Amino acid sequence: MDQLTVETLDRPAGDDEVRALLPGLGPDRVLLGGGTFLFSVPQPHVRGMVDLTAxxxxxxxxxxxxxxxxxxxxxxxxxxxxxxxxxxxxxxxxxxxxxxxxxxxxxxxxxxxxxxxxxxxxxxxxxxxxxxxxxxxxxxxxxxxxxxxxxxxxxxxxxxxxxxxxxxxxxxxxxxxxALRGRTALRKASLSPLGRSAVLLAGRRDDDGGFTLAVTAALPRPAVLRRPGLPDADGLAADLDALAHTHGGWFDDPHGTPEWRHAMTRHLAEEIRTELR
Ligand SMILES: Cc1cc2nc3c(=O)[nH]c(=O)nc-3n(C[C@H](O)[C@H](O)[C@H](O)COP(=O)(O)OP(=O)(O)OC[C@H]3O[C@@H](n4cnc5c(N)ncnc54)[C@H](O)[C@@H]3O)c2cc1C
Missing domain, CATH: 3.30.465.10 (Uridine Diphospho-n-acetylenolpyruvylglucosamine Reductase; domain 3)
Known part of the structure; x- marks a missing residue:
């Protein structure tokens, strides 16, 4: 969509030009990446954009x-x-x-x-x-x-x-x-086949046996569980249950209820644990 309040568009071509524009950034003058969000909803407060693609x-x-x-x-x-x-x-x-x-x-x-x-x-x-x-x-x-x-x-x-x-x-x-030397597995849950992720989990198993699980979409901010070896199923479930207290509770929006997100996180994390055994 057109953003009719935007009056200036800068297209810095080099690092010095980018850096020179940073002090002028704020709520009314924003960085522009691909614009797939910035041009998807009205941005009435935005007067200027700094396009990074050049x-x-x-x-x-x-x-x-x-x-x-x-x-x-x-x-x-x-x-x-x-x-x-x-x-x-x-x-x-x-x-x-x-x-x-x-x-x-x-x-x-x-x-x-x-x-x-x-x-x-x-x-x-x-x-x-x-x-x-x-x-x-x-x-x-x-x-x-x-x-x-x-x-x-x-x-x-x-x-x-x-x-x-x-x-x-x-x-x-x-x-x-x-980290790139590890084996990985990804699981996602959405309310519909083409829906936005309500639960998005990415796991990693390192050469030394270390296990990492990133829990996203189900929580308002990412959580990363790190264990020196593969946890057992009950231990992993208990660690996941605890995230609600440390990471702002299971997320609640039209893409899924907190209870469903919690249950799917447990279920999909166990699939990742099994895959990375
Ligand atoms: C059909 C569709 C499906 C989508 N599905 C998803 C989805 O599943 N998950 C999801 O997360 N998003 C989704 N989006 C939203 C959005 O398209 C994505 O998040 C996309 O990756 C945003 O990247 P962009 O480069 O277009 O960001 P922009 O729209 O250019 O910018 C987004 C924000 O990041 C800031 N920004 C951009 N680059 C920088 C930088 N280098 N440094 C500091 N700030 C910066 C901007 O100022 C702005 O606030 C979807 C959009 C559409 C249209």
Whole structure:
């Protein structure tokens, strides 16, 4: 949809130009990723946008220490990374699986960005699930020219709430090689086949037996369970039950009741535990 209140559109082409615009950001002047959210509902408070797509940041950078995903990488670019080209990273199929969890057409995938998905911070944000399961670390630029790092699982603190201060920009997400060497499994529950995720769980099993489970969509903010080995079924269920107290209660919105989300989280987590045995 057209946003008729928008009067300015900046399209910075280089890092210096981006940084120069950060101090001017606020509720009325916002960063623009793919715009699939910003142009989907009225934004009457927005007067200006800073479009990041002209930066041409390399979407995906493969290195010995892991995979760096630019905030401007589209879901399609992430999904197209060929796991067969990186056989030493068995976790890579999780990238496309998480993109599939965003039930938009390929048209949406070609525009929606990883950064936009994380910063929008919907409980159903599949890039949040991906980064939480793979120990993803956000690289953030602030308006004073500094850079800080924070686990993506900590960056999202509630439904549409993050730790980003006014003028801060998510530059990239680093997925460490150690996590990419794990085996992974994903489960999703929705009220309808093409519905938004009401429960989205991503699990990982490392070479040393370590078990990680990211619980998203069922809670207002991501939870990450880490255990040195595979928990037993009762232990895992008890750990999940406790999340309601530490992570703001089971989420309640038109995509699912708290009770159903709780039950499906238990059920799907057990499937992941069994798959990663
Ligand atoms: C059909 C359809 C289905 C959808 N399904 C889902 C779904 O299942 N789950 C889900 O989470 N979303 C869903 N969405 C919402 C949205 O499309 C996605 O979250 C998408 O990934 C947002 O990315 P974007 O690049 O388009 O963000 P934009 O709309 O460009 O921006 C979203 C927000 O992030 C901010 N932002 C963008 N980039 C940065 C950055 N680098 N640093 C700081 N802030 C930034 C913007 O200012 C804005 O507040 C859906 C949308 C549609 C149209």
């Amino acid at each position: 930066t041409r940041w390399p979407p995906l950078t493969v290195a010995d220490d892991g995979l760096t995903v630019a905030a401007t990488a589209t879901l399609a670019e992430l999904a197209d990374l060929d796991p067969a080209a990186h056989p030493h990273w068995p976790a890579l199929p999780l990238l496309a699986a998480c993109c599939e969890a965003l039930v938009g057409s390929r048209k949406i995938w070609h525009v929606a960005t990883v950064g936009g998905n994380i910063c929008l911070a919907l409980p159903a944000g599949p890039m949040i699930a991906l980064a939480a399961a793979l120990d993803g670390v956000a690289v953030i630029w602030d308006p004073a020219g500094r850079e800080r790092r924070e686990p993506v699982a900590d960056l999202v603190v509630g439904a549409q709430r993050t730790t980003l201060a006014p003028g801060e920009l998510l530059r990239s997400v680093h997925l460490p090689a150690a």
